[in-house]
Each structure stands twice: as C-alpha cells, then as structure tokens.
Amino acid sequence: MVDHHEDDLAATKTEGFKVGEKKSLQEYQELDKDDDALNRWKASLGLNSGTPIGQPNDPKCVIKSLALVTPGRPNVEIDLSAAGAVDSLKDKPFKIKEGAKFHIKVVFQVNHEVLSGLKYIQAVKRKxxxxxxxxxxxxxxxxxxxDKMSYTKEFNEEEAPSGMLARGHYNAVSKFVDDDEHTHLLFEWSFDIAKDW
Structure with missing residues (x-):
C-alpha cells in the first residue's frame, strides 16, 4: 500500500548499536537472576508479573488506537481495530487550527514476546x-x-505551523517499527491546517 515511502520513513541508526540476541520470555525471566541491575530492568518492563496474553501466532504488537489530543478540545480518536479504519485515514483529513498545540496518543498491545525499541516515524509532505x-x-x-491489557503512550507536544503560507492540505505517512526493523503498522493519513477549527 505505502512501500514507496521507504526512504522517508527510514529509522535513525545509532552508530555502534547492535540489536541483542533474541530471547524468549522465559529465557529473559531466567536470565542472570542474581544480577540486581538486570532484575531492575526486568521489573521495569514487568517481565515477572501476570500471565502473558496472546498466542504465538498473534502479531507481536497490535496498534489499537490513535488520538489527536488538543488542550481544551475533544480528542480525535481512531479505533484502528475497526474494519477499514487504517485504509480510510488518507481520505478523511484532520482539521488543525494554525498555531494549535497538540500531541498524539497511542494505545497498543504487546503479545507473547518482548518488544524492543518501538519507534514511531512520520514524514509529512505538502504538494x-x-x-x-x-x-x-x-x-x-x-x-x-x-493484569495490564494494553499500553498507552503520549508523544511530545507539537505546534501546528501558522500563517497564510502554512495553511492548506498536507499528506503524511507513518509507521511503528521496532529494533528488528519489523514494521507493526504503516499507514497514510492527511490533515488540513486552517485559520480556525
């Protein structure tokens, strides 16, 4: 659907960083039980609590919903589990007031395996x-x-561009990708910068 955007969505590489060896959930739980630092890391991830949901054939990560959050306005929420929701985003632009502050909120679920280094990448084009x-x-x-059926993450606040030249229609493509360069969701969407809501 949107693979022609590959260059726009290339993740930043950290010099010298190598993805660690893949381990099962049980291997992580058993790993170096006497290592205090490693045990703190495992606890921060919640590796030793509750029974994992999801089956081995389920996707590792499922993006359940996205929301555009603007102070003083109702959230614009998209239920990505609804049939056709992702495919229709490109043709249903969001309207954003010029100069408005906003951020994105995502709700996602991780199934049966540790998800390492999840990133959100977005490229915006105009004309x-x-x-x-x-x-x-x-x-x-x-x-x-x-015990914990999904994760919620709120992105950094952004400010919409303003001024007559900034107003108009924009197209965007976004993806959620992990350290293994596995794309969990890739979608196109659009928005309009307007003088008012």
Missing part, C-alpha cells in the same frame, strides 16, 4: 515535497498480561 520528518522512541515493552 509532494517533504516538509518534516519526526521520529519518537516509545521504548521496550514486556508482553501484556491479564
């Missing part, structure tokens, strides 16, 4: 020319359990 590229590190997560 075919890229005007911005943003990358937000969401972090690493243990599988959701019956």
């Amino acid at each position: 075919g020319i890229r005007v911005s590229k943003d990358e937000e590190m969401l972090g690493s997560y243990a599988p959701n359990t019956t």
Whole structure:
C-alpha cells in the first residue's frame, strides 16, 4: 500500500548499536537472576508479573488506537481495530487550527514476546515535497498480561505551523517499527491546517 515511502520513513541508526540476541520470555525471566541491575530492568518492563496474553501466532504488537489530543478540545480518536479504519485515514483529513498545540496518543498491545525499541516515524509532505520528518522512541515493552491489557503512550507536544503560507492540505505517512526493523503498522493519513477549527 505505502512501500514507496521507504526512504522517508527510514529509522535513525545509532552508530555502534547492535540489536541483542533474541530471547524468549522465559529465557529473559531466567536470565542472570542474581544480577540486581538486570532484575531492575526486568521489573521495569514487568517481565515477572501476570500471565502473558496472546498466542504465538498473534502479531507481536497490535496498534489499537490513535488520538489527536488538543488542550481544551475533544480528542480525535481512531479505533484502528475497526474494519477499514487504517485504509480510510488518507481520505478523511484532520482539521488543525494554525498555531494549535497538540500531541498524539497511542494505545497498543504487546503479545507473547518482548518488544524492543518501538519507534514511531512520520514524514509529512505538502504538494509532494517533504516538509518534516519526526521520529519518537516509545521504548521496550514486556508482553501484556491479564493484569495490564494494553499500553498507552503520549508523544511530545507539537505546534501546528501558522500563517497564510502554512495553511492548506498536507499528506503524511507513518509507521511503528521496532529494533528488528519489523514494521507493526504503516499507514497514510492527511490533515488540513486552517485559520480556525
């Protein structure tokens, strides 16, 4: 659907960083039980609590919903589990008031395996020319359990451009990708910068 955006959505690489060896959830739980620092890291991920949900054949990460959050206005929420929700985003632009402050909120579920280094990458174009590229590190997560059915992450606040030249229609493409370069969701969407809501 949107693979022609590959260059726009390339994740930033950290010099010298190598993705660690893949381990099962049980291997992580058994790993160096006497190492205090490692045990604190495992506890921060919630690796030793609850029963993991999801089956081995389920996707590792499921993006359940996205929301555009603007102070003083109702959230614009998209239920991504609804049939056709992702495919229709490109043709249903969001309206954003010029100069408005906003941020994105995502709800996602991690199934049966540790998710390492989840990132959100977005490229925005206007009239075919890229005007911005943003990358937000969401972090690493243990599988959701019956105790915690999903994760919620709020992105950094942004400010919409303002002025007559900034007003108009923008197209964007976004993806959620992990350290293994596995894309969990790739979608196109659009928005309009307007003088008012």
